[in-house]
Amino acid sequence: xxxxxxxxxxxxxxxxxxxxxxxxxxxxxxxxxxxxxxxxxxxxxxxxxxxxxxxxxxxxxxxxxxxxxxxxxxxxxxxxxxxxxxxxxxxxxxxxxxxxxxxxxxxxxxxxxxxxxxxxxxxxxxxxxxxxxxxxxxxxxxxxxxxxxxxxxxxxxxxxxxxxxxxxxxxxxxxxxxxxxxxxxxxxxxxxxxxxxxxxxxxxxxxxxxxxxxxxxxxxxxxxxxxxxxxxxxxxxxxxx
Amino acid sequence: xxxxxxxxxxxxxxxxxxxxxxxxxxxxxxxxxxxxxxxxxxxxxxxxxxxxxxxxxxxxxxxxxxxxxxxxxxxxxxxxxxxxxxxxxxxxxxxxxxxxxxxxxxxxxxxxxxxxxxxxxxxxxxxxxxxxxxxxxxxxxxxxxxxxxxxxxxxxxxx
Numbered sequence: 001x002x003x004x005x006x007x008x009x010x011x012x013x014x015x016x017x018x019x020x021x022x023x024x025x026x027x028x029x030x031x032x033x034x035x036x037x038x039x040x041x042x043x044x045x046x047x048x049x050x051x052x053x054x055x056x057x058x059x060x061x062x063x064x065x066x067x068x069x070x071x072x073x074x075x076x077x078x079x080x081x082x083x084x085x086x087x088x089x090x091x092x093x094x095x096x097x098x099x100x101x102x103x104x105x106x107x108x109x110x111x112x113x114x115x116x117x118x119x120x121x122x123x124x125x126x127x128x129x130x131x132x133x134x135x136x137x138x139x140x141x142x143x144x145x146x147x148x149x150x151x152x153x154x155x156x157x158x159x160x161x162x163x164x165x166x167x168x169x170x171x172x173x174x175x176x177x178x179x180x181x182x183x184x185x186x187x188x189x190x191x192x193x194x195x196x197x198x199x200x201x202x203x204x205x206x207x208x209x210x211x212x213x214x215x216x217x218x219x220x221x222x223x224x225x226x227x228x229x230x231x232x233x234x235x236x237x238x239x240x241x
Numbered sequence: 242x243x244x245x246x247x248x249x250x251x252x253x254x255x256x257x258x259x260x261x262x263x264x265x266x267x268x269x270x271x272x273x274x275x276x277x278x279x280x281x282x283x284x285x286x287x288x289x290x291x292x293x294x295x296x297x298x299x300x301x302x303x304x305x306x307x308x309x310x311x312x313x314x315x316x317x318x319x320x321x322x323x324x325x326x327x328x329x330x331x332x333x334x335x336x337x338x339x340x341x342x343x344x345x346x347x348x349x350x351x352x353x354x355x356x357x358x359x360x361x362x363x364x365x366x367x368x369x370x371x372x373x374x375x376x377x378x379x380x381x382x383x384x385x386x387x388x389x390x391x392x393x394x395x396x397x398x399x400x
Contacts, residue, residue, distance in 0.1 A: 106354040160322040167322045169349045215351025
């Protein structure tokens with residue numbers, strides 16, 4: 001039953017991906033048969049004087065991937081706001097503040113996990129396209145993230161088949177905190193006027209997580225599933241001030 | 242950057258989403274932590290295979306934990322979840338047997354969503370009779386789902 005659900009989810013994702021790409025392709029094909037004089041040149045913003053100045057602007061964005069994660073079968077939902085300063089179009093100090101929550105029950109073991117807490121990350125991006133005149137960014141960066149949170153863990157009674165006993169397992173308000181670093185690679189492109197869209201791949205590695213004898217946290221707000229290291233992604237809608 | 246190229250790049254994360262959502266999950270039930278005794282010869286001080294026959298039972302259960310094992314150099318035994326003590330009976334033959342008493346503290350521990358809950362133990366005391374057992378030396382009092390040597394059980398042997 002669980003596997004069938006997974007397969008149908010995969011098929012629906014595959015179909016939606018194909019739909020997106022076929023729409024993109026058909027749009028390109030239509031463009032091929034247009035006369036050159038009908039094509040309006042793309043609006044390119046060039047401000048060579050401003051690009052030499054230290055302060056180049058401010059980006060404020062929201063992450064759409066964390067919000068949509070639950071819809072695509074993820075164990076958590078996360079929302080965050082990013083504030084990024086453009087320095088010389090090359091260096092981008094960034095602050096990411098968010099709120100992550102998980103309310104998950106495993107279908108096989110029936111173990112439940114709940115948590116919700118704020119998190120913060122600070123870091124820097126380096127734009128490799130700083131010489132380009134168009135408004136697109138290709139960057140590498142790093143982050144340091146931290147969060148302090150409490151979590152609940154519960155399970156069906158644990159059966160001792162040898163001594164024929166049952167042990168209850170339910171813990172609430174277990175305190176924890178976590179620190180991690182992440183390496184980021186991403187792109188950001190202008191889609192309309194001051195609006196940009198972008199995505200970034202993140203390789204995250206835990207520096208420290210506070211464990212409890214009752215069990216380690218399953219999900220860490222802002223980091224994700226509590227593995228030593230993990231890959232993540234963010235998909236952002238950004239406004240430039 | 243051309244528009245179609247730009248939008249193509251923006252769609253790339255869908256591939257990531259597709260790959261991560263198709264990950265296989267392997268479910269299993271709770272994992273049982275076992276206490277491990279390695280058999281050591283008191284003469285040569287090395288781990289050795291002993292006994293033509295060994296049966297291990299415990300108090301307050303009808304189950305036989307190990308039934309007529311032979312040529313084994315260690316035993317791994319379960320502990321009760323609800324008690325803080327256990328008594329094992331090691332029967333080498335109908336007439337010869339040793340008894341081992343353990344006291345411990347325990348706590349149920351969440352390992353992972355797939356592996357479930359496992360009981361963790363910390364051994365406080367160990368006592369035994371001395372028919373064939375010479376001594377028991379504690380190597381690691383912490384018992385969890387990762388099996389390792391917890392005790393060295395020395396047997397009186399001759400060369």
